[in-house]
Amino acid sequence: MNARVDDAGWSWWPAPAKLNLFLHITGRRADGYHELQTVFRLLDWGDRIGLRLREDGQVRRQGDGLAGVAEADDLAVRAARMLKEAANVDQGVDIIVEKHVPAGGGFGGGSSDAATVLVVLNRLWGAGLDENALAALGLRLGADVPVFVRGHNAWAEGVGERLQPITLPQAWYVVVEPGVHVPTPLLFADPDLTRDSPQAKIEDFASGSLVGNVFEPVLRRREPAVEAVLAALSDIGTARLTGSGSGCFVEFDSQAAAEQGRAKLSKELRARVAAGVARSPLLDALEQH
Structure with missing residues (x-):
C-alpha cells in the first residue's frame, strides 16, 4: 500500500x-x-x-x-x-x-x-x-x-x-471478528485468568512449543459468539485468539490454502484472508513518499 x-x-x-x-x-x-x-x-x-x-x-x-x-x-x-x-x-x-x-x-x-x-x-x-x-x-x-x-x-x-x-515464515491467515467486545480491564480482573505462565524464550516459540492465548478460555466462557467462531474455525485448522479482543484466526502456509479454508466457512462469519508481512506497509510507504 x-x-x-x-x-x-x-x-x-x-x-x-x-x-x-x-x-x-x-x-x-x-x-x-x-x-x-x-x-x-x-x-x-x-x-x-x-x-x-x-x-x-x-x-x-x-x-x-x-x-x-x-x-x-x-x-x-x-x-x-x-x-x-x-x-x-x-x-x-x-x-x-x-x-x-x-x-x-x-x-x-x-x-x-x-x-x-x-x-x-x-x-x-x-x-x-x-x-x-x-x-x-x-x-x-x-x-x-x-x-x-x-x-x-x-x-x-x-x-x-x-x-x-x-523473523517469521511467510503465512496467510483466515481472520474473523465475532462482533463482541469485553473491556480489557474486565478480562484482566477475571478470577479464571492464568497469570503465572512460566517464562519462555524465543527458542520455545520457534520450536512450536509456545501456543495459546491466556484470554481464550475466559472469552470462550463469557462470550458464546467467540466460542462459536473458534469452533467453526477449528473445522479448517488450529483456531486461535488474538490479543485480549474477540478476533480469531487460523494460520496457513499458502494463500491458496487460506482461500480454500475460508470458502468452507459460512458467509455469515464474514471471514477475510490477510497476509503476514515481514515489515509494516507504513515503512514501505514512507520510503516511496
Missing part, C-alpha cells in the same frame, strides 16, 4: 493490523500492570489515515469520526497533539481515520492508527524525533503502539513494549 496525495491536499497512509501468535501472562508488577510475553505479527490489512497539514496550529478530526469515540479521546488525535507538544511544532493537521479494522477485536487498529500519525507527522512536520522517542510517546497512548511505530514483527515482553525483532 503506497502513500498518495490527492487533489485536496490529503496524504494517505497505511495503519496495518496485527495478530498475537501467542499470548501469556507471566506475572504482575508492583504498579498493577501485568507482565506479558507474546509475538506480534503484522498484516497487509488495516486502516487508512488521511493527513492534511494546517497552518493555524489546530489538530482536528474530519470525516464521520469513530462511532462512540469523542474527538478528544481518539487515539489518532491524541497522538498528533502529543507529538505537537513534545516537539514544539507550530503547524497543525486535519486527520481522517478510514476504519477497516473492527474496534475491540484484538487486531490493534486504534494503536496502529496512533502509530501511523506519530511516524508520518514526525516526517511531515519535520519534528525530528528518533524512533525510540516516538515509541516512548506511543507507549503513553497504549502498550501496542510501539510495535507499530517500529514496524517489524517482534517478540514482546513487559506490557508489550520491550521488543525484539523476529
Whole structure:
C-alpha cells in the first residue's frame, strides 16, 4: 500500500493490523500492570489515515469520526497533539481515520492508527524525533503502539513494549471478528485468568512449543459468539485468539490454502484472508513518499 496525495491536499497512509501468535501472562508488577510475553505479527490489512497539514496550529478530526469515540479521546488525535507538544511544532493537521479494522477485536487498529500519525507527522512536520522517542510517546497512548511505530514483527515482553525483532515464515491467515467486545480491564480482573505462565524464550516459540492465548478460555466462557467462531474455525485448522479482543484466526502456509479454508466457512462469519508481512506497509510507504 503506497502513500498518495490527492487533489485536496490529503496524504494517505497505511495503519496495518496485527495478530498475537501467542499470548501469556507471566506475572504482575508492583504498579498493577501485568507482565506479558507474546509475538506480534503484522498484516497487509488495516486502516487508512488521511493527513492534511494546517497552518493555524489546530489538530482536528474530519470525516464521520469513530462511532462512540469523542474527538478528544481518539487515539489518532491524541497522538498528533502529543507529538505537537513534545516537539514544539507550530503547524497543525486535519486527520481522517478510514476504519477497516473492527474496534475491540484484538487486531490493534486504534494503536496502529496512533502509530501511523506519530511516524508520518514526525516526517511531515519535520519534528525530528528518533524512533525510540516516538515509541516512548506511543507507549503513553497504549502498550501496542510501539510495535507499530517500529514496524517489524517482534517478540514482546513487559506490557508489550520491550521488543525484539523476529523473523517469521511467510503465512496467510483466515481472520474473523465475532462482533463482541469485553473491556480489557474486565478480562484482566477475571478470577479464571492464568497469570503465572512460566517464562519462555524465543527458542520455545520457534520450536512450536509456545501456543495459546491466556484470554481464550475466559472469552470462550463469557462470550458464546467467540466460542462459536473458534469452533467453526477449528473445522479448517488450529483456531486461535488474538490479543485480549474477540478476533480469531487460523494460520496457513499458502494463500491458496487460506482461500480454500475460508470458502468452507459460512458467509455469515464474514471471514477475510490477510497476509503476514515481514515489515509494516507504513515503512514501505514512507520510503516511496
